[in-house]
Amino acid sequence: MDIKPIFLSMKKNKFMAILMIVQIAFTMGVLSSSVLVATATLSEWNKASGIPHEDIIRISPEFFDETQDVGQALVKDLDRVRSVPNVVSIAPSNAVPFTAENMINVYLTNAEDAQEYKTVVVETDENIFDVLQLSLIEGRQFTASDVIKGSTETTPQNAPEVMISQEMARILFDDQSAIGQTIWLAKNADPVKVMGIYSNFMTGERLNGRGKSYQSIIRPQVKWSQNQEPHYLIRVEQGTGTALLEDILDVFYQEQGRYINSSELLKRTQKRMYDGRGSRALTMLVISVVLLVITGFGMTGLTAFQVTQKRKQIGTRRALGAKKSDIMRYFLTENSILTLIGLLIGVLVTFAITFEASEQAGQNFLNVGVILATALVMWLINILAVWFPAKRAANIEPAIVTRSA
Amino acid sequence: MFSYNLHLAIKSLKDKPSLTFLTVLAIALGLGLYTTVATMSYQGSQVPLAHKSKNIFLVQMDSREITADPVEHQARLVDTTYKDTINLMAMNLSGVKQTFNWSTYGILNVEDENITPLRTTAAVTSSNFFTMFEPPFLYGNGWDKKVEDSGEAVIVISKLMNDKLFGGENSVGKTVRINTHVLKVIGVLDTWNLTRKFYDRSYRSASPDNFFIPYTFAMENNLPRRAGFDCWAANADIARSFRNENLDRLMNSECAWVTFWAEIPDEQIENYNQQLVNYIDSQKSLGRFPRETLTFLTNLNDQLLFINGRNQFIKVFSMLATLFFAVCILNAVSILLAKFMRRTKEVSLRRALGAKKKTIIAQHVIEVMIIGIIGGVVGIVISYFGLQGMMNIQIYASDYTTRLEDIEPLFQLNLVMIGKAFATGTVCTLIASIYPIWRICNVPPASQLKAQ
Numbered sequence: 001m002d003i004k005p006i007f008l009s010m011k012k013n014k015f016m017a018i019l020m021i022v023q024i025a026f027t028m029g030v031l032s033s034s035v036l037v038a039t040a041t042l043s044e045w046n047k048a049s050g051i052p053h054e055d056i057i058r059i060s061p062e063f064f065d066e067t068q069d070v071g072q073a074l075v076k077d078l079d080r081v082r083s084v085p086n087v088v089s090i091a092p093s094n095a096v097p098f099t100a101e102n103m104i105n106v107y108l109t110n111a112e113d114a115q116e117y118k119t120v121v122v123e124t125d126e127n128i129f130d131v132l133q134l135s136l137i138e139g140r141q142f143t144a145s146d147v148i149k150g151s152t153e154t155t156p157q158n159a160p161e162v163m164i165s166q167e168m169a170r171i172l173f174d175d176q177s178a179i180g181q182t183i184w185l186a187k188n189a190d191p192v193k194v195m196g197i198y199s200n201f202m203t204g205e206r207l208n209g210r211g212k213s214y215q216s217i218i219r220p221q222v223k224w225s226q227n228q229e230p231h232y233l234i235r236v237e238q239g240t241g242t243a244l245l246e247d248i249l250d251v252f253y254q255e256q257g258r259y260i261n262s263s264e265l266l267k268r269t270q271k272r273m274y275d276g277r278g279s280r281a282l283t284m285l286v287i288s289v290v291l292l293v294i295t296g297f298g299m300t301g302l303t304a305f306q307v308t309q310k311r312k313q314i315g316t317r318r319a320l321g322a323k324k325s326d327i328m329r330y331f332l333t334e335n336s337i338l339t340l341i342g343l344l345i346g347v348l349v350t351f352a353i354t355f356e357a358s359e360q361a362g363q364n365f366l367n368v369g370v371i372l373a374t375a376l377v378m379w380l381i382n383i384l385a386v387w388f389p390a391k392r393a394a395n396i397e398p399a400i401v402t403r404s405a
Numbered sequence: 406m407f408s409y410n411l412h413l414a415i416k417s418l419k420d421k422p423s424l425t426f427l428t429v430l431a432i433a434l435g436l437g438l439y440t441t442v443a444t445m446s447y448q449g450s451q452v453p454l455a456h457k458s459k460n461i462f463l464v465q466m467d468s469r470e471i472t473a474d475p476v477e478h479q480a481r482l483v484d485t486t487y488k489d490t491i492n493l494m495a496m497n498l499s500g501v502k503q504t505f506n507w508s509t510y511g512i513l514n515v516e517d518e519n520i521t522p523l524r525t526t527a528a529v530t531s532s533n534f535f536t537m538f539e540p541p542f543l544y545g546n547g548w549d550k551k552v553e554d555s556g557e558a559v560i561v562i563s564k565l566m567n568d569k570l571f572g573g574e575n576s577v578g579k580t581v582r583i584n585t586h587v588l589k590v591i592g593v594l595d596t597w598n599l600t601r602k603f604y605d606r607s608y609r610s611a612s613p614d615n616f617f618i619p620y621t622f623a624m625e626n627n628l629p630r631r632a633g634f635d636c637w638a639a640n641a642d643i644a645r646s647f648r649n650e651n652l653d654r655l656m657n658s659e660c661a662w663v664t665f666w667a668e669i670p671d672e673q674i675e676n677y678n679q680q681l682v683n684y685i686d687s688q689k690s691l692g693r694f695p696r697e698t699l700t701f702l703t704n705l706n707d708q709l710l711f712i713n714g715r716n717q718f719i720k721v722f723s724m725l726a727t728l729f730f731a732v733c734i735l736n737a738v739s740i741l742l743a744k745f746m747r748r749t750k751e752v753s754l755r756r757a758l759g760a761k762k763k764t765i766i767a768q769h770v771i772e773v774m775i776i777g778i779i780g781g782v783v784g785i786v787i788s789y790f791g792l793q794g795m796m797n798i799q800i801y802a803s804d805y806t807t808r809l810e811d812i813e814p815l816f817q818l819n820l821v822m823i824g825k826a827f828a829t830g831t832v833c834t835l836i837a838s839i840y841p842i843w844r845i846c847n848v849p850p851a852s853q854l855k856a857q
Contacts, residue, residue, distance in 0.1 A: 015840070019742075023735045030728040037721060064512040064522070064584035227629070227649060257585075259512045259522050272804040279798045280718065284725075287438060291729055294434060297427050298736035305743030353728070357721045 006334045013306075020302055020335075021342040024378070027295040028346025032374040033353040034284040034291075036365045041281040044208050045274055050201035051097060051132040053266040055241055057234045057248060058096045063226065065257020070224045071151055073255045077232065080251045086237040086244055091127035092222050092230035095120055098269040100204040106217065107184040108172060110191070114184070117171060119215045120203050121162075121185060123230075125149070125222050131235045132201055137166050139179040139196030148221040152228075159221040161195040167214035169197045185217070192219075205273050233266075241265045292381055299385035303331060307393040314393050315400035324394040331390035332383060339382045343375045407771075410764070414772035417748070424744045425776065428737050432780030432834055435733025437787025440818075440826040442719070442726040444792060447822060448815045449610065450713045451600040454538065457668070458705035461537065463606070464493070464503075464665040466685060467699035470637045479701045480711055483635040483661035484606075489688075490663045494531070496680060502537050502668040506530035508605055508631040509623060511583035513562075513616060515570050523569060525615040526631070527583075528605065529623040535561075535592075537668045538604060543567070545577035545592035552591075553619045561592040561617040565808075581616075586626055588618065598814050601712070603705060606664055608712045611811035627652050636660040659693070667702070678702055734837045741776075741841040745769065749848050756850035765846045773838040774831065781830030785823055792816040 010017040061077075063070060074092060081090045095102060105116040125147045128134070141163070148159050162183075169178040182191045200214035207213055224230060236244050242265065249263050307314070314327055350371055358365050418425045452458045465482045467473075468489060476482045485493070490505050506528050514522035528534070535547030544567075548559050560581060567576055576590045601608045618628075627649070634644040637659040647655045647662070669677050681700045688694050752765055796816040800807055 016742075019735070019739055023732065023739065026728065026732045026735060030725060030732055033728075034725050037725075062512070062524070064514070066585065259514075259524055261524055268804070275802045275804060279802045283795070283798060287725070287729065290434060290438075291732060294431050294733060294736055298431065298739050301424065301427060301736075301740040301743045305739075305746060308743075308747060353724065357724065 003333060003337070006330065006337065009310075010334070010338075013309075016302065016306065017338060020299070020338045021345065023295065023298060024339055024342025024382070025345035025349055027291060028343050028375065028378055029349030029353055031288050031291055031378065032346070032350045032371050033357065033365075034288045035374050036350070036354055036367055036370050037357060038281040038284040038288070039367060039370050040363060040365045041277045041284070044211060044213065045278060045281075047202060047208070047213055049097065049266075049270060050199060050214070051134070051266070052235070052238075053097070053270050055236055055238050056097075056131065056266040057236060057241055057245060058262065058264060058266055058269060059232045059234065059248065059252055059260060060096070060262040061229055061232075061252050061255075061258055061260050063229060063255075063258050066226055068255065068257050070226060070229050073258070074222075074224060074229070076255070077252060080254065081232070081234060081248060084244065084247055084251060086240045087248070088235045088237060089127050089130040090232055090234045091124050091131045093122055093124035093128060093233050094223075094230055095122045095203075096231050096233065096269060097132070097201055097266060098204055098273045100216070101206045103206050104185065106172070107187065110184055110188065114187075117168075117215070118207060118210065118212050119168060119217050120207065121217045121219055123219050123221050123223065124233075125220065128218065128233070129198065131233045133235075134198040134201065137197040137199060138169075138177070139163070139194070141196055141198070142220040146220045148223075150223060152223050152225045155223060158190065159192070159219050160190070161193045161220070163196040163198055163218045163220075164194055165200050165214055165216045165218075166197055167200050167212075168216060169194075171212075171215060202270070202273075208273075241267075292378070295378075296381050296385040299335070299382055300389060303335065303386045304389040304392070307331070307389045310393070311396055311400060314396045315398055318396065318398035327394040327396075328390050331386055331393060335382055335386040336379070339379055343378060346378075347371060347375070406764070406767075410768040410771050413768050414775060417744075417768075417772055418775060421744060421747070424740055428740045428744070428776050429780045429783060431733045431736040431740065432777065432830060432837075433783035433787055435730040436780060436784030436826060436830045436833075437791055439726050439730040439829070440784060440788035440822060441791035441795065442723050443825070444788065444818055444822045445795065445816065446719050446723055448600070448817060449716065449719060450709065452705055452709045453599045453601055453603055454705060458709075460668055460670060461705045462667045462669055462674075462702040463704075463708060464667050464681070465701040465703070466681060466694070467696050468659060468661060468694055469635070469696060470659070471695040472638075473696065476699065478711075479703050480708075482699075482701060485663045485665040486659055486661050487656050487663060489684075490665055492684065493665065493681075496684070498669075498673060498677060498680065500670045500673055501677060502533050503666065504531045504533035504537050505620075505663050505665045506534060506604055507663055508614075509618075509628045510631055511628065513566060513570065514582050515580075516582075520570060523566070523615075525566070526612075527616040527618065528614045529618055529620050529628065529630075530604075531620055534604075534617065537666065540597045541595040543593045543595040544575045545590070547592055547617075548619055553621055556619070556621040556625050558586065558588040558622055559591045559619060560588040561594060562590055563594050563613060563615045564596055565613075566615045567593045583616070583618075583628070586628075588622070596810055598811075600814065601709065603708065604664065604666065608709075610815055611807050613811065624652065624656075630662065632662040634660040634662045669702070674702065730833075734833050737834065737837045738840060741773070741838055742844065745841045745845040748845065752845055752848045753851055756848065762846045766842055769838070769842045769845060770835070773834055773842070777831040777834030780834060781827045784830050785818070785826050788826065789818055792818060 078090055081087055100120040100122065102120055103118055104121060106119045107114040126142055126144050129141060148155060148157060164178060172178065173181060178194045178197055181194045183194065184191050202213055203216050207215060222230060234248060245263060249260060252260055354365050454461060465479065466489065467476065467482060468486055469483060494503055508526060509529050510526050512522045512524050532548050532550050532553045543564060547561055552559055567573060570581060571579065576593060579590050580587050581590060597613055601610055602612055629649050630647065634647045636644045640658050640660055643651060644660065647660065667677065678700060682698055685694045685698050796812060799812060
């Protein structure tokens with residue numbers, strides 16, 4: 001295909017060419033920037049939870065009447081909930097998956113400059129494995145006899161052994177065995193021993209946002225104080241969660257002077273965890289699509305205009321023996337050349353915008369793969385936009401030439 | 406002549422309705438998104454208490470210990486200690502009002518067992534809060550200094566609480582309970598649309614406090630303090646416990662945690678600052694304020710400026726919306742060009758018959774103005790729906806915990822924004838049409854007549 005005539009024609013009609021290039025460059029810049037922001041926002045989004053979150057209910061009660069005995073209430077709560085039909089198992093816990101935000105540092109040595117590893121510590125009893133359906137990967141799973149229970153006042157001692165998640169084990173010990181190793185849950189605290197490794201589950205947004213979603217530690221102890229009652233995680237028979245929520249709430253309200261802060265299926269907790277970022281990213285993407293459509297129409301308009309302008313030339317070429325496909329190819333090639341130039345400039349624009357945006361948001365949005373994909377989509381859309389007017393051009397009859405003076 | 410041009414312009418608009426529609430669509434969509442974002446950013450940056458915001462000051466003094474890090478910005482400096490709060494409140498300057506507050510929370514309930522209790526946030530504050538920050542009252546009033554000093558158990562509740570606990574009727578004189586403390590309602594607030602909850606320095610939008618209680622009562626009954634305690638090393642280890650316990654130690658400590666506010670008339674500002682410096686000097690002799698004397702009086706305007714400067718989402722979003730609008734305008738240029746150039750023949754005929762360039766320009770400007778006006782109107786309609794959409798997204802994103810009433814003002818189009826949008830729309834359309842009009846009015850007379 002000879003592209004010389006295309007360049008000659010562009011030279012003759014410089015403004016049109018420039019307009020098309022600028023438009024493509026701008027669209028490319030805006031489009032890929034918003035897609036970049038959206039994908040960056042969506043990274044670590046909707047990751048596997050590792051637990052049957054559709055069938056787990058969380059209840060977070062609290063006593064406002066200081067005369068009530070939290071310890072007794074806890075025992076009664078557990079018994080009462082277990083006797084509700086369709087309840088499979090229940091565990092008290094100081095943290096709830098998807099909102100386990102109490103991030104701490106864990107250390108491998110007690111040295112002053114020891115490296116910090118982020119994690120959350122879940123304090124719970126032996127039923128947690130059944131509730132969350134966690135499987136034992138290595139080592140030993142703790143039993144009822146390992147669990148320390150009591151109010152913070154009367155029970156100062158802490159469990160000397162913990163279990164860690166598979167991801168935590170990988171981060172802390174790489175490919176060495178974690179079993180029997182010693183870790184520190186705070187500087188100068190008593191060290192604890194790793195007794196086992198369990199399968200990963202989603203902790204919460206604070207770790208997830210740092211790409212450390214599954215770093216957790218389970219400590220076999222349940223502690224309470226007057227203003228801090230543990231949460232309850234309750235697994236129910238598949239699909240009965242929504243119907244059971246009210247019944248279970250009633251059980252908790254049997255205690256006087258109590259308030260239920262939160263009662264929901266973990267499915268909803270999960271939704272809330274991702275919502276803010278998800279809806280922002282979605283807004284960006286919807287805007288991108290609208291922009292793409294507008295630019296598509298603009299391209300169609302411009303090409304249609306050029307076709308109208310060049311009717312006579314097209315007729316002449318056809319009369320001189322050019323095939324319909326030659327005419328089509330002319331317009332498609334011309335458009336592709338302009339698109340290519342536009343896209344190249346557009347990538348530069350993207351870099352500028354992304355750099356500025358990253359600077360402002362303190363987050364790196366740049367992702368070459370996304371930019372290339374956007375460029376490809378833009379090119380395809382442009383071809384589509386030019387296809388119809390080009391087709392019309394190809395259908396111009398050769399005889400049109402003869403009509404002119 | 407005008408009516409003739411108008412007639413031609415309308416005829417031309419109707420001629421290729423799909424092209425006209427595309428132009429209007431491009432302008433309207435671009436403008437719609439731009440106005441949506443501009444409105445959000447405009448409403449979000451509205452300063453609360455605008456009529457006196459420049460006279461409402463956050464008061465900060467550097468009471469930290471000698472080893473503390475230098476302060477980079479006013480926003481990084483600690484709040485006020487309880488000791489200093491009480492001392493400053495005793496200061497008497499004419500025309501100056503002072504108040505302070507911290508956050509608490511509790512379970513609000515009534516005797517009636519059919520009404521489920523509510524866990525909610527609250528402000529602990531002094532009587533001046535109501536005169537300085539002017540929350541609107543539905544029933545009753547705030548408490549006065551006398552009630553405050555007596556430590557009486559009184560409470561001001563929000564409209565939301567009044568609706569939930571008392572079915573919306575006048576509840577002044579009735580009692581509510583926070584946890585197990587019984588308090589008498591002396592005032593019910595109406596919906597209070599603070600654009601930002603500035604007084605606790607959270608600057609959050611749409612998260613009003615649901616009750617207000619006198620600090621004297623809160624201290625006597627040791628209500629929980631939801632605050633960050635910036636302590637000297639001596640107390641750092643028990644800082645967390647100050648939320649619920651060790652009240653006596655907290656009151657005498659160097660821990661800063663109370664947000665202190667002053668309303669100062671212009672002519673007293675310098676004097677007030679001098680008084681602060683004098684106060685710090687007097688305390689230095691007691692071994693306090695070991696660092697170089699440093700005070701900050703920051704009015705609401707300056708605080709909001711700083712806070713809004715840090716809203717990254719709206720910044721990135723604004724940038725994209727502006728560029729989006731630019732792309733739409735570029736599009737309008739190409740479509741207008743295509744539309745006008747189709748008419749080359751007609752224009753060349755008119756020119757040959759003696760029509761002046763001016764006439765041709767006038768005709769096309771009218772046409773473009775009509776497109777601009779329609780685009781502006783449709784754009785404003787689109788931005789209305791855009792704002793509704795963004796509002797619903799925010800409610801969804803908060804998992805329906807924020808209420809429509811609280812965030813509605815943040816997504817409200819007003820006359821200023823409508824006027825701006827309209828002007829932007831028409832002006833940008835005119836700019837977009839400069840080149841197409843220039844091309845069409847330069848068509849040589851009779852050039853096209855020889856064909857056919």
